[in-house]
Ligand SMILES: Nc1nc2c(ncn2[C@@H]2O[C@H](COP(=O)(O)OP(=O)(O)OP(=O)(O)O)[C@@H](O)[C@H]2O)c(=O)[nH]1
């Protein structure tokens with residue numbers, strides 16, 4: 001394989017193949033991934049990220065396709081990250097997605113990548129966040145992330161978006177209850193898709209009532225848009241709302257605030273990961289560790305004191321750090 005530096009250089013000069021390889025690196029958590037990301041980082045921060053989430057089968061892929069075409073009409077380039085649903089209800093979705101997205105994948109201004117849920121906690125959201133950076137550095141103006149709003153990973157992924165679209169559809173029974181509460185609160189635009197079906201207006205009314213009851217948000221009241229993704233009805237309006245939300249975030253300091261809190265979160269996660277990596281390594285090489293475990297199980301030692309003993313150097317380091325940084 002070409003070296004990382006070369007791959008990054010090729011990707012930055014527009015090679016789709018090199019970019020796809022970089023995505024594979026981060027997806028497989030290869031050791032070179034961090035170096036690649038480090039090199040790419042200065043070129044990131046320009047793309048606008050849109051999360052598209054909702055229950056299985058609500059029309060997320062069809063909408064993603066239509067929104068992409070709408071953005072392309074306006075001259076924007078688009079990267080799409082589709083998180084493969086693994087639920088048994090949607091097992092065949094990937095092929096369907098490919099078919100639905102056929103004509104946009106032949107467009108040079110569009111890049112589509114599917115990512116699989118692999119079950120490692122947090123692994124998917126990290127791979128997604130890293131892929132966003134690669135597409136961003138590559139120069140995509142918009143990055144759309146399609147994900148089924150079910151698990152914690154998905155909620156975390158949605159949190160990396162600048163604008164979040166929450167899709168609902170009529171006929172899900174307890175329509176609104178079917179949406180995950182945590183996502184409800186961070187939705188910036190509500191989409192009632194399959195508006196060609198009966199009951200769409202009722203969903204709109206329910207959402208609107210819920211918005212009235214919820215905590216008042218400052219500058220932006222999330223609009224509720226009815227769409228028929230299959231025919232394209234309402235898509236132009238939806239595209240307009242995405243751009244309007246972006247404008248509203250850029251005009252206040254909303255975008256900067258979002259990005260600051262995301263960067264804070266990211267830095268903390270990275271530091272925790274690094275520390276945890278070394279702790280795991282240390283324990284792996286500690287011949288006495290198995291014995292400690294036995295003693296803990298036999299109640300001869302308690303796990304709390306042992307954990308404190310192991311992390312004692314960190315505690316000592318913290319004392320020095322505190323004085324040195326002068327914040328506490
Ligand atoms: N009647 C109607 N059908 C639609 C509409 N939008 C999408 N569909 C259909 O609904 C089905 C599911 O659409 P998808 O776009 O695959 O939905 P999805 O949310 O991406 O599904 P998963 O990724 O499997 O969760 C497909 O058969 C679409 O053709 C709509 O507005 N009206």
Ligand SMILES: [Mg+2]
Pocket residue numbers: 060061062093097146
């Ligand atoms: Mg889909």
